[in-house]
Amino acid sequence: MDDLSAMLRGATDNPPPTGIDLDRLIQGERRRQTRRAAAAGALLTVVTVVAGVAWVARPPDRPAPTPVTPVASTPAPCPHPTNGMGGAARTPRPLRPLPEGHDTAARRLTAALTPLLPDGAHPRAGSGCDRVEFWWNRQAATYQTTAWLGAGKAEVSLVILVKAAESSDATPHCLASDGPSCTRTDLGGDRIAMSDLNPHTGGTYQRSVTVYRPDDTLVSAVVIGRPAALPTVARLTAIAGSADLTLYP
Amino acid sequence: MSEDYRDYVAARMTSLRRTAYLLCGDWHLADDLVSTALLKLLRHWRRVSAMEDPDSYMRRVLLRCLLDERRRPWRREVSWDRLPESPRTDTGVPAVERAEIVAALAKLPPRRRAVLVLRYFCDLSVEQTAIELDCTPGTVKSQTARALQTLRDILGASSEGMTSHG
Numbered sequence: 001m002d003d004l005s006a007m008l009r010g011a012t013d014n015p016p017p018t019g020i021d022l023d024r025l026i027q028g029e030r031r032r033q034t035r036r037a038a039a040a041g042a043l044l045t046v047v048t049v050v051a052g053v054a055w056v057a058r059p060p061d062r063p064a065p066t067p068v069t070p071v072a073s074t075p076a077p078c079p080h081p082t083n084g085m086g087g088a089a090r091t092p093r094p095l096r097p098l099p100e101g102h103d104t105a106a107r108r109l110t111a112a113l114t115p116l117l118p119d120g121a122h123p124r125a126g127s128g129c130d131r132v133e134f135w136w137n138r139q140a141a142t143y144q145t146t147a148w149l150g151a152g153k154a155e156v157s158l159v160i161l162v163k164a165a166e167s168s169d170a171t172p173h174c175l176a177s178d179g180p181s182c183t184r185t186d187l188g189g190d191r192i193a194m195s196d197l198n199p200h201t202g203g204t205y206q207r208s209v210t211v212y213r214p215d216d217t218l219v220s221a222v223v224i225g226r227p228a229a230l231p232t233v234a235r236l237t238a239i240a241g242s243a244d245l246t247l248y249p
Numbered sequence: 250m251s252e253d254y255r256d257y258v259a260a261r262m263t264s265l266r267r268t269a270y271l272l273c274g275d276w277h278l279a280d281d282l283v284s285t286a287l288l289k290l291l292r293h294w295r296r297v298s299a300m301e302d303p304d305s306y307m308r309r310v311l312l313r314c315l316l317d318e319r320r321r322p323w324r325r326e327v328s329w330d331r332l333p334e335s336p337r338t339d340t341g342v343p344a345v346e347r348a349e350i351v352a353a354l355a356k357l358p359p360r361r362r363a364v365l366v367l368r369y370f371c372d373l374s375v376e377q378t379a380i381e382l383d384c385t386p387g388t389v390k391s392q393t394a395r396a397l398q399t400l401r402d403i404l405g406a407s408s409e410g411m412t413s414h415g
Contacts, residue, residue: 004365004369004397004400005369005370005372007350008271008350008365008366008369008370009267009370010347010350011271011347011350011351012267012270012271012370013347015263015266015267015270015276016276018262018266018280018283019277019280020262020280020283020284020287022255022258022259022287025284025287025288025291026251026254026255026291029288029291029292
């Protein structure tokens with residue numbers, strides 16, 4: 001024995017039959033992979049079911065989380081007469097497609113309107129809501145909200161309507177009529193205010209100001225009440241002309 | 250994938266078993282080590298088959314399996330769940346010498362044993378051995394020298410002519 005290599009090879013010559021079963025080894029590994037895949041699938045199913053249950057169990061009408069520009073806060077929505085309910089909807093045909101969903105736009109408009117409202121503006125008593133909030137009116141294809149000002153005989157309702165400009169809006173017009181009370185005012189910056197004052201019922205009057213704006217958004221501020229209590233055209237124009245009340249942020 | 254893997258394993262099964270046997274000194278344990286290494290190879294076959302030297306990967310896995318196995322507490326037990334080896338044909342090396350060399354290897358520390366097996370059975374160079382054992386060539390040389398000296402001391406007179414070619 002004069003060589004270590006020869007010694008080592010001689011020591012391992014003619015080994016006993018092996019007990020290694022390659023087929024069984026491969027099959028066992030396949031079974032393991034199958035079990036792992038099944039376990040992963042089961043886990044995914046559980047996660048999906050839990051997520052689905054959580055989604056279904058979320059508060060009603062709560063908007064789904066969407067990657068949108070965050071608004072300051074997202075309080076619980078107020079009940080509205082046609083928000084998300086039945087009724088024939090008018091299909092809007094805006095000059096430009098709206099970049100946001102209705103819920104998102106309504107939340108943003110609500111946040112923008114709050115600082116514009118006159119002091120003491122509040123939602124209708126018994127409305128079940130604690131704030132003046134925009135909602136999507138499907139029948140009119142308009143975002144709208146109603147606030148109330150004053151009390152007693154000086155009580156005035158204030159309705160704000162926000163809609164996307166359509167081809168039919170190319171010519172500015174007053175909300176109720178184009179009669180003698182309709183007044184056109186150029187506000188500068190390609191903005192036009194159309195205002196009118198018309199008798200309503202029971203000695204009340206309706207004053208409206210509609211601002212046609214270059215951002216393809218029409219905003220109308222409409223008040224109904226006794227003439228002495230109605231906000232001025234300038235006050236309504238300031239609200240309707242606010243750049244924050246836009247549908248194309 | 251399966252066929253490639255089978256072909257590779259079939260071509261190297263004997264060599265792997267013999268290497269494992271020299272490393273651990275027991276054919277049954279050698280089969281266990283090779284089985285574990287083959288399973289790891291199967292799980293990573295796509296990556297390993299693309300390697301330049303898959304054999305090197307297998308040797309490293311085998312060494313790790315051996316070291317892991319020796320750390321386990323049940324290594325102190327001896328299992329006889331299989332029949333003893335069948336009689337062998339004459340290999341030209343007396344059975345006594347075969348037993349002596351395996352017994353002498355078993356008395357070496359695992360890494361010195363691995364150095365000898367890699368260099369004198371797998372015919373790796375000092376540098377290749379250093380890579381597979383994750384150490385420096387100098388360490389391989391010193392471990393080799395000490396291992397050879399230990400073997401000479403253990404084998405005594407029968408190792409008078411034992412030489413190395415590395």
